[in-house]
Amino acid sequence: MKYEAPLEHYTANIREAVVGQGEKAIRIGGENTFPFHFFEGSLPDPPGLALEVLDIEPENWVQTLLDPFQEVVSEPVKWAKRCVDVFGAEILCLRLLSTDPMGKDASAKQAAVIAKKVADAIDVPLIVWGTGVEEKDSQVLTEVAQVCSGKNLLLGPALKGNYEEIAKAAMEHGHAIVAQASMDVNLTKELNIALCKFFPPEKIVLDTTSSALGYGLEYTFSIIENIKQIGLIHRDNMMQMPILADFGGECWRTKEAKESKEQGILWEAITGITFLLAGANLLILRHPDTLKLIKEMISEKQ
């Protein structure tokens, strides 16, 4: 008798989100099964792998992280172009750290000018990230939405206290958003319900907030896994958005990552691969070698 492996078939789909426009736009999500379960369902879109760009010169970055960006760390446009042209990034994440009210506290207008310059200089999709300070982010991200109208950026994080302003601006100017609720499935659903009252669910990507290997990674893993299970098995349509994991900062803050280049890259790569195995659809990475390593690990060609 021939053995047939028992397979699960799920009747729900994760929504497919599109970031960017034209040929280089990327699609994430769309799967009707669990990560890498090619034998049992369809996973049309490979995970998105983004490289980070900061709008101000990084502070407290180890040399390993600065080396690939020699001479461009204080020029976000050149930094972005290097990520695309030299390191082959297919999507970028611009962090508007200059707007931090506890730091430089640059105005929304100033930040939006930088975002526009970066977006115009590259032909790959762009994620634009605030500082997580609700009031400031709602000014900054709405300004960015307007200045970059029509570019289909991915704007985040939209939080409980500012999702309305950010989502409305995103909708008006044709962008997608990242809805962030920290490490809690119930609050994730809560935010999604609130958003979906006026915002299209296919333009939402979820962020559960992420921890690094050795520093709480398993909590993030469980939450991501749980959201995917609730979406696919329980068919909860408020939990069927693709998921983003943003952990570069967490990884490179660890003493292990700082010890050596090899260990740092591995720390970030293992954290990233683990989140892909949990079900993340989009990773934001800090070191280009991590991007290369993860790409190799998940590509079909060996």
Next chain:
Amino acid sequence: MILIGENLNVMHKEISQAIKEHDPEPIRKLVVRQTQNGMEYLDLNVGPLTKKPVETMEWIVETVQEFTDLPLCLDTTNPVAMEAGLKICKKKALLNSASGTKESREKMLPLAPKCSAGVVLSVINDAGLPSDADERAASILESLEFTNEIGVPNEDIWIDPVLLPIGVDQRQVSAYLEFIQMIPDLAPGAKSVCGLSNLSYGAPKELKGLLNRTFLVMIGRYGQTSAIVSAFDGELISIKKGEMPEIVNLIYRAMNENDIDLSSLSRKEVEYVKTTQVLMGKSLYSHSWLEV
């Protein structure tokens, strides 16, 4: 279902003030209203009573007994106060609560046979709160054996599976439901009880009652024998009096069936169905569960 009124609680400033000043009036009001609303026991949640435990507990119990004939459920973590209170209860009282922890076995549990009281026995043990139904069963079996040995028959044991807020851990609510159905096999003749309002801790204020009432119907169906509830939830009292059979039947249906046609239901009925689905673990809880 035996309802125990929860409303006399030292967490309310008025009550803590009344106890401190030995002013019977605020206590009288609460006791009379709860008695009128059909409660069968009154829970006296008086806190740890660190100062003058004996004198204070005696004053509270005597004051309450002036205004009601209902049996009392004494709720303090202080064994000295507990003993003083149990001794002067006119009717067979309930000790609320004991558990399987070493400290409880040594100091609290022995007061039940000593004072001829019933005892609320929770599934907690020295390892904390069991995480699922089977672990609850294992924990309570051990505690039951000990409790029986010191002279308390199952009939006087009120098992508390410990109800956690649904917003904290929905899986614990499912574990609770699974566990209460096991109780008749684990402890024939024993009663079961919970602090119902804990379920909705953290939920939007206007929706707490809906969660509590729906869950009361569900656990009643699964054989739970009593609950500590708010005596001031009029709809809950109506359900208890059998005045809302359609809602009760609808909750039963929502427990059994997955696809209930909501289009033919009233808004209130829809709310009960959605709440049942969340409490059964069929859909993920969020504070806006009624809006999806």
